[in-house]
Amino acid sequence: MLIRPRASLLYAVCVFMSFPAIANIEQEFDELDALLNMPLDSLAETKVVTATKTSLSLSDVPASVHVITSKEIERSSARSIADVLILAPGLHVAKFSDYDWTVSARSKNQGENNTLLVMIDGRSAINPMYSGVNWDTLPVSLDNIDRIEVVLGSVGTLWGGNAVNGVINIITKDAEDAPKAQVSAAAGNYDYKEFKAHHSGQLNEYTHLSGYIESLQHSPFTDEDPHFEELRHLKVLTERFGMRADYQNQQNTVSMQFGGSSSREDYQWLQYTPAFLDPASHQNDYDAFFTEMNSQELFAGFQYLHEKLDGDQWENQVWLTHSESDGTNEPASFTRLDLDSRYTFNTQEWGILTLGINARIIDEEYATFSQEEQYFSPYVRTIEDHEFLNQSYGIYTNWSINVTDSTEVTLGNRIQYANITEEWYSQPQVRALQKLTDNQRLWMGWGRAVITPSRLELDTQFQENSYCSSCAYTINPDGSLNYYDYMMSYHYLGNRDLKLESIDTYELGYRYWQDNQFQLSVSLFYSQHDNVRAYKGLGGNRYFTPDSSEHSSGTIIDDMFAQLIDPLSQETLGGEISAQWKPTDVLQVNANYSYKTIKGGCTGSICGSNELPILDLENTPNHYATLHIMWDIHPTVWVSSVVNYTSASEPDDALIAAYKDYGDDYLVWPEIITLDMSVNWQHKPTWPSIKVSAENLGNDQLKEYPEQFGSFANGTQYYAEISWNFI
Template identity: 25%
Template sequence: MNHTPGLLLLLAALVPTLPAHADDAARRAEFADLSIEELANIDVTSVSRRPERLQDAPASVFLITAEDIRRSGARNLVEALNLAPNLQAARSSNANYFISARGMNGTSNSPANKLLVMIDGRSVYSPLFSGMFWDEPDVMLEDVERIEVISGPGGTLWGVNAVNGVINITTRHARATQGDLLVLRADDNGAQAAFRHGGTMNGGHWRAYGKVFALGHSELASGRAIDDDWTQGQVGWRGDWERGAERFSVNANAWRGREGQPAPGVIAAPGADVGLNDIQLHGANVTGRWGHVLDGGGSVTAQAYYDYRYRKVPPTFTDTVDIVDLQLQHTLPAHGRHSIVWGGEYRYSRDHVDNSRFVAFLPARASQAWGSLFAQDEVALRDDLRVTAGVRWERNPYTGTAFLPNLRLSWRATPEHAFWAAASRTVRAPSRLDVDAYVPGAPPYLLAGGRGVRTETARVLELGYRGQAGQIVSYSVTAFRNLYDHLRTQDLTPAGQIVFGNLMEGQARGIEAWGNVQMTQAWRLAAGATLLHEEFALKLGSQDLGSLMTTGRDPAYTAQLRSSHVIDAARELELAVRRNGVLGFPDVPAYWAVDARFGWRFAPGMELSVIGTNLNGGHAEYGVASVRTEVPRTVGVKFTWQR
């Protein structure tokens, strides 16, 4: 059913006729009150592990603000990440996503595993395969303060696996979420509801929230329904206290979900019940953070978190993991021209896999520990010239100690124009999938792990420019070249077994660019694009043509254009167009996606939104044509009440 004409007629009717409420003017879009220059002055923390102006950050970093998320109409974290032009996000089913920066977005034998994702300082990648189960990390989007997306290496400050990028999600201080919030949303393929209540306690602030959502079956390109419906719920609590120079916070979350998955070769009719094949998942985590502000501008921060996750994927495996992580960071007061930050991290996990006749992890139980130390010094050579040098030593249980250096140079040519260059080395450490995975079959295993695997390495060169033209235009351009070595392959032993090895090398080069244009006081355009070229080759001793065919088959280009228009104090209109190039083997055609949102604050504290995604029609984004689902056209209504 084509909803596009009806939605456009509705928007055309609403825009000129709905009344504006002057008493709600104070709640206008935040960005409408920020100039281009003020946006450049927003602090980011992911580049140097300390606050610095976005304009001064010597890295390719894109900032997604809370206002960007609200105006986009995104209904989950992954849809919010579509706002970042330096990410490539693709969906193969309702709950199965592939997200990466600068390519390497998964292959036939290697899920995307070179992107580090953090939520309030808690790493959420899976130690089972060094990548992301994107159906696990969830947040209440209304509580997100910002998302910092760094494309490029972050290993020196954040550790192994931050090879091609870092996504740092920060939620709001509890002080900023006082009172009550209710969110109700209904789409033609699902629904969700969320609530939040904030209050004060013992001189501090706290909030509690809960959310639940459901998605129906999706469809193949043929129109046949596939059993991938998805329901999930989550609750959480956060508290923040300040006592003079001391800062304390506690953040806890618990979640449970169920996902349909068709039995091999089975296509389900709408409403089909194949519950015995459903994926079951649940988890809980708690994070404690303490900070102390030192005289002279320095600080000491300590953080600890516990993370429990359970995933049952019939008929292949069930995985239960417990993670404890301890971190310490010391930012020294400025000493002459030097700004030094150093710290360490210890991470311990217990992983238990219930094996099956299809796949096994041997040993089934594993306890692992990672330890690291890092230090970085930023030196002001002149008032307009800075050099940053850092290094991290990180030890993993499979290959020992990795050395992760980083050197950056930043030159502020004028107050509005800055240039930077960087050279880095980073690695992806082996995971249980690389070493402990076995597939039954002769002789005596078809796949027999990879006891001799090495760390995958990347040497990265970057050159960037960030500038602005008064209050009208801002822009950022980055050129990069990644040199990869020891990439994972599947190789044959003399006995005829397949083992994981590291006999592939390659390179990626490209350009990332984005910017904003303030067309009028109430109308802003934002555009972004990425160009990417990848080349890979097998080393002597490997005949793994399958990995060679599928590695680096990422879109040669992605682009987006967004229009944000504040019509008046009560009404706003958001339009977005995205373009993705052809995805290589297995081939996925290039596609356009047109999204829209009309928001109306019809009473104080109440907002009604009409949201349409993929209004030009459904499309495929990832996977083999016979089993991948279409990302459909959806139209929905969202109601938000806040006091």
């Protein structure tokens, strides 16, 4: 089995509130109070860059955008970026194990989610080896994040491939604003231990430097099932580091970054030992053993921004990333070069015009396996062309025109070329913004985005194996039995004839804000997703060999095949509501609610006989909600809580009937209600701060996926963290 993929805090609050030393520190309230009571920025004051690639007030962005601030991250109890994302509307965050998540936007949640682009400072974090994100190994520190910008809907015009249903851009702090001389340590149940060290300083009048190191160790799962008792000793070790230098002099800004992460995951694995390969020495069907999976990533980046006095900007980015993994599901390494250059003309007469070009070059190298090795592991991914230079080039434009003093129209398009398919793709958009009043905006838009073709779906084969000796038999005329060894292999094949996946999204939104006390955002959307993938069974081949284990008459080998095809389509309809309210200087309430429903469709000969792929596509939760409360109950103490809700899915009766042998809940996404809480105490700014947190209160041993995925139950987790700034 492969190991892959939080008692009430009221007593603690009372203890901190009644701590006797508090009465003696009035002279230090002002300084600490200023640190704690950061104001809620109004929509007009909040600047975002992800939606337009230019710094623009959130109130004037004609798209569904949400910003998670560094304060909200600190007070969310979250220990990973994936857990932080429940604070944003429109995202479905599901936890598979203690270090595996899947995150989706406006679509069905799945591991290989290639419709959501995730970036760090504009650098793609998508793993091209499997078209998803390794959330646990992202090379970024939570303490170093300035904000997370979440843009829902199509952003393909500006960002290209995979910016289909949304973009998550994790923006780190400038070197000047990074933590200074900060050391922290944390410990909790399930073997959780974490150490972090951050420092920043000024090199000269124009240059600042920052850096950090982190080490995290924990159990790979928090499932208390007795079957996992012998696996309690397994550990996951993740290490990160990063360095940044920022130079700013008049109109020129230069930023250089270097960092990386490594992960070592203990797990139990097995290797089949089919008797037909070596009958004389065969003893067991498989060898079970403990081993580890290793992965690492290194990156380096250079960013240059020149801001002219007339408002024009010229920005260039260069990113170099190297990643590798030895897991059997993604046994590959890649080196990626990302180049982006854009010039923005900022004129009052013609509006804002951005022209840009980009290139992405990936040197891919997949591991090789012999014919026999492909049958030894429970699963393995293979490819014929082990080395490939993946190239993508694009040119894009985005033009915001002031039609009147209160009306703005945005036109844009991207033309992209990919050498995988040797085709060009277009990703246009049209948006409009209407200023109703000084504090109200109405916006609407349409955009088309395409999913960048990947070798994963075009060229690779994913093979699942199973083997047992003397488990198949035939009945002789006299009633006696002949026993045989049996091996079954499922081959999931890519397909070079797949059509390009495209999504058209129509949106309508409204924003309202009242100074720094209240803000409301509402968005509605409809999207049409064409050429959705599904697997079609191709039958199989049966082989027989007389070589077998001692008491068998031979070995039967079944090779079954299925191939990706693209007959499906889906219509998705929904919306998001997000509100932030600060009734007093010491209390802030954030709330969001999202709804989506999927209607599947099918074309072609395969559709008439089997509607199960359509019904499976529609099987997704419809309702999502989050409530986040941050309360500075005293200048030395703050408390926060996060309540997250996801509704259960309601599979069609025909889909349930098809899997009735597995139980009624086999395909149901379960209802999720989680409560996270944190209490933080700091006697005065020169003292350490102490935070006590709990995750998943009241819902111990909760699974967040349907039974069909074999996910782990998530236990209630507690941890305490001490952090100290020496300067």
